[in-house]
Amino acid sequence: MIINSSDQVSRFNWLKRFPVPRNFNVSVESRIEKGRTWPAPADAKRVKAFEIYRYDPDSGDNPRLDTFHVDLDDCGPMVLDALIWIKNKVDSTLTFRRSCREGVCGSCAMNMDGANWLACTRFISDMGAKATVYPLANMRIIKDLVPDQTHLFAQYTAIEPWLHSKTPEPEKERLQSTEERRQLDGYYECIMCFCCTSGCPSHWWNGDRFLGPAVLLQAWRWLTDSRDEAKEERLDHLEDPFRLYRCHTILNCTRTCPKGLNPGKAIAEIKKMIIERES
Amino acid sequence: MDKNSSAPNSTARRSRPLSPNIQIYRPQLTSVLSIANRMTGIALSFGAVGLVVWLGATAAGPRPYAVVQTAIGSPLGQIVLFGCTFAFFLHLCGGVRHLFWDTVHGFTLRSIYISGWTVVMASVMLTLSAWAISLFVGGQ
Numbered sequence: 001m002i003i004n005s006s007d008q009v010s011r012f013n014w015l016k017r018f019p020v021p022r023n024f025n026v027s028v029e030s031r032i033e034k035g036r037t038w039p040a041p042a043d044a045k046r047v048k049a050f051e052i053y054r055y056d057p058d059s060g061d062n063p064r065l066d067t068f069h070v071d072l073d074d075c076g077p078m079v080l081d082a083l084i085w086i087k088n089k090v091d092s093t094l095t096f097r098r099s100c101r102e103g104v105c106g107s108c109a110m111n112m113d114g115a116n117w118l119a120c121t122r123f124i125s126d127m128g129a130k131a132t133v134y135p136l137a138n139m140r141i142i143k144d145l146v147p148d149q150t151h152l153f154a155q156y157t158a159i160e161p162w163l164h165s166k167t168p169e170p171e172k173e174r175l176q177s178t179e180e181r182r183q184l185d186g187y188y189e190c191i192m193c194f195c196c197t198s199g200c201p202s203h204w205w206n207g208d209r210f211l212g213p214a215v216l217l218q219a220w221r222w223l224t225d226s227r228d229e230a231k232e233e234r235l236d237h238l239e240d241p242f243r244l245y246r247c248h249t250i251l252n253c254t255r256t257c258p259k260g261l262n263p264g265k266a267i268a269e270i271k272k273m274i275i276e277r278e279s
Numbered sequence: 280m281d282k283n284s285s286a287p288n289s290t291a292r293r294s295r296p297l298s299p300n301i302q303i304y305r306p307q308l309t310s311v312l313s314i315a316n317r318m319t320g321i322a323l324s325f326g327a328v329g330l331v332v333w334l335g336a337t338a339a340g341p342r343p344y345a346v347v348q349t350a351i352g353s354p355l356g357q358i359v360l361f362g363c364t365f366a367f368f369l370h371l372c373g374g375v376r377h378l379f380w381d382t383v384h385g386f387t388l389r390s391i392y393i394s395g396w397t398v399v400m401a402s403v404m405l406t407l408s409a410w411a412i413s414l415f416v417g418g419q
Contacts, residue, residue, distance in 0.1 A: 002392045003308075015306050022302055030296040055296055063296050111298075114305030138300035148295060201310060204300045249380050250313040251391055252304075265386035272383050 006257050009113075009126040016114060016128075035064030038090050044071035048124065050082060052094070053134045055141050063141065066091075072124065079127065080108050080119035083145075095144040103258060106193030110145050111137050116195035118258045136198035138207065152194050155211050159219045159237070164230030180226035187221035187266060189259050190214065196253035196263045202246045210246035211238075213253035213263030220266035223273060232277075239274055247271075308395045316373040319366035326363040364409055368402035 001012055023031055035054055040047045047069045055063040068086050075085040080098055087094045097107040101120045108119040111134040113127055124131070139147030165174075197203050197212035211219070219238060222228050238244045244267070253263040304310075336347040350356050376394050379385045385394050 002389060002396070004389045004392075006388060010305065010307065017303055018301055018306055020301055024302060026299070026302065027297065029293055030299075032299065053298065057295070060293065063298075111303065114303055115307075132303070134303055135298045137298055137304050139298050140295040141298050142295065147298065199304065201301065201313070248313060249377060251309040252307060254386070254388055254391065255307055255309050262386055262388075264391075265383065268380055268383045268386065271381070 003255065006255055006260050007121075010115070013128070029062065031062055033062050033064045035066035037067040038069065040069035041071045041074075041089070044069070044073065046072040048072055048082075048127075049130045050086070051130055051132045052083075052086075052145070053141075054094075054144050056093070057143055067130075070124075075124075077123055077125070078120055079112055079122045079124055079131070079133065082124055082131075083108075083119060083133070093144075095146055097146055104191060106191035106258075109136055109193035109195050109198075109258070111135065111198075116199045116256045118193060118195070121258060136194060138198055138204045147198075149194065151207070152197060152212070152214070155215045156192070156218060159211070159215055159222070159234070160230075161218050161222060163222075163225070164228055164233070166229045174227045176226050183224045183226065184221060186261055187217060187224065190217055190221070190261055191259060193258060195256050195258055199252045199256045201250055201252065202248055206242060206246045209242035211243050213247070213267065216244065216247065216270060217261065217263040217266040220270050223270065235270075235274055235277060238270060244270060244274075308392055312373065312395050312398065315369060319370040319373070322363065322366040323370055326366065329359075329363070361406070361410065365402060365406045368405040368409075369398065372398040372402050372405075 001010070003010070032053070050068045050070055052066050052068060053063060054066050068090055070082045070085055074089075075081050078101075080101055083094065083096055084098075087096075096110070096119070098120065099105040099107045101108075103118050103121040106118065109116060110119055112119065112122050113132055116136060119133075133145065135141055135145045135147045139149070140151075142148050163174075192214060194212075194214050196217075197207075197214040200213055203210055203212040216238075219234065223231055223234055228234075247264075247267045249264060249268070251264040254261075254265070257263065333347055333351070336343040351360060376385075376398055379394070385391065
């Protein structure tokens with residue numbers, strides 16, 4: 001099956017997850033236990049089951065999988081609507097981040113039916129018979145669907161994502177031609193939801209040192225900015241077996257970006273730029 | 280203090296759980312072909328040892344050569360050889376795909392999927408062609 005854009009939901013259902021044991025490479029405190037099943041509302045006609053990852057830091061218990069039944073006739077069309085419905089009608093302790101509900105803030109990034117996306121732009125009708133909702137993959141979990149992004153933003157800080165200039169400050173703004181401005185298209189739109197970094201197997205295994213697709217896309221956004229004057233220093237910092245070169249062009253990042261951006265291409269551009277400056 | 284539970288107001292003493300990654304993430308053509316490229320690479324390095332054994336037997340004389348030929352000719356030997364042929368072509372085609380990527384070509388999602396399925400189909404066709412040639416043209 002050919003995927004034309006990242007918002008296309010895979011219809012390939014014979015292999016929903018890799019054939020590895022559920023507890024493969026999973027530390028004791030991260031093991032997921034069976035949770036409780038909440039009953040379906042009595043008068044509901046169209047009911048859909050949602051299996052949701054829960055973790056309560058105050059209980060001292062391990063994470064668990066709870067099953068909820070959502071009345072689709074009483075609920076909006078998106079997965080985020082279902083989560084809000086559950087929080088309002090069934091279990092008010094269900095915890096998740098959300099803000100804009102229209103795919104521009106990146107708060108509600110999570111793993112739905114095995115792929116990372118924004119809950120506010122994923123249709124419930126595109127979910128499997130039993131919808132599964134996990135937090136972003138490979139993150140330390142604060143509570144339920146809320147991941148700790150401290151490390152990711154520290155990695156973002158490491159690339160110094162601001163304008164570096166050496167020439168004296170101009171009287172007015174720094175000008176760009178239309179063509180120079182166009183170089184930023186496809187890169188400046190990133191909303192930092194970290195769907196890509198969380199979906200990158202290289203970042204799963206080497207996330208402590210590999211910067212990951214989201215941060216490297218930002219690195220390219222500054223490298224390709226005509227106003228930035230620190231290209232050499234930026235490339236020196238990136239030219240490292242781990243920071244950049246743990247990217248093996250798997251391209252899960254490009255497959256999962258909810259904004260349709262292309263982190264894989266941005267990383268290839270950085271690698272090419274490093275080769276070109278050496279020749 | 281554990282770096283994983285460093286939230287200022289956290290009362291939790293245990294470290295935060297890691298959300299599942301490979302245990303739940305949906306296999307996609309992107310990741311499956313990447314793993315396949317790794318695994319065929321590993322398989323081929325064992326296959327290279329086999330090739331050296333075969334060449335060594337050829338140099339060692341008629342009797343060792345006959346032993347190795349019998350092993351290769353056995354049903355199990357033929358299956359392994361077929362697997363090595365497929366691994367070789369999948370790794371080769373995957374490598375060519377990576378060469379295009381290294382020049383920053385073929386990065387639209389559509390091209391990624393078209394080149395991915397092309398690699399799969401090309402390596403199946405090349406494997407079958409190689410075996411057809413060796414069986415029908417070269418003889419056993």
